Amino acid sequence: MIDGVEVVRHPRARVARLSVDPATGRVRLTVPQRMALARAVAWAGEKAEWIAAQRAKLPRGRPFVDGAVVPVADRAVRLAWREGASRTVALTTYRHPGEGRGPWSRDDADPSMSPVSMDPGLPRDDDLVCGGPIDQFPVRIERWLKREALRLLTEDTAYYAAKAGVTVAKVAIGDPKARWGSCSGDGTIRYSWRLLLAPGFVRRATVAHEVAHRVHMHHGPAFHALVADLFEGDPDAARRWLRSDGAALHWYGRESSSG
Known part of the structure; x- marks a missing residue:
């Protein structure tokens, strides 16, 4: 790892190549066996703008925090931390006549976006409720x-x-x-x-x-x-x-x- 870039030598690589893993955000520099490492690293250093552009295209982080909405088996589940509630996570289910059950119930739904509005006045499918120390909430969820x-x-x-x-x-x-x-x-x-x-x-x-x-x-x-x-x-x-x-x-x- 050099300056946050994972460096990998590959026996079949013919040229140096940069890639950004969309699942992790990790930047990888693949280097041919016979290429000098310093030369490959210098080349990668010239691609800072390209790396920044690729990172900008990555999905945004969706931490497990109070109020976040998570798609769970075709249901929109709102994460809820409640002071005084049990530390054991509990699923509270809501059903409303005539409503779609999940975030992909509409043909035009975008699965990459939050599936339902966070407006508390709007109906939702489920709450995933947990109490205990707030710093343990993401781990328990x-x-x-x-x-x-x-x-x-x-x-x-x-x-x-x-x-x-x-x-x-x-x-x-x-x-x-x-x-x-x-x-x-x-x-x-x-x-x-x-x-x-x-x-x-x-x-x-x-x-x-x-x-x-x-x-x-x-x-x-x-x-x-x-x-x-x-x-x-x-x-x-x-x-x-x-x-x-x-x-x-x-x-x-x-x-x-x-x-």
Whole structure:
């Protein structure tokens, strides 16, 4: 790491290359094996304006603070710290006749923006309530979200596994930056917990994809046909959503995308 830039030597690189990871904001300088490091670093130093421009395009940070709204399994959930409330996070559900349930219920909804207005006079779907020390609020909220993600992803996995006629040894969650799910040869399937924050069809398509690997450990035509059969929808739409909007999910629970 030099001046905040991650430097990586790559045996197949032919020229120096700069990139900014949209999921982390990390700046990476890829350097060919035979290029002098000082020369590559000097070149990167001349690209300060380009780096700043790329960082400006990053999703904005969405910390887990009182009053923030978080998309949870197609519901708009308002985070609420209440003095005197239990330290155990509790979900309070509101329902209003004739209203859409989630932030993606409208065709013109922008998943990268806050899904509902913060005006307290407007109806909302749910409150996620927690008391205790305010400085522990973000940690408790994230812990609850991860538990909910594991619960929901386990249910989804069981559904698609039964449909495919396969067994899954274990379902686990993590917070990888480069993938949304993985299936190992021993039958363990791991997911990013942040799929909980994605639209439901994206989460379910990802689960169908990983369960299909219990039958086909490749990405050939038979695999894709099985994914489509299990999902009973268009899995390509989910992939497109993750390519265009998935990076923003990594900024939930973070202060900002600057620096």
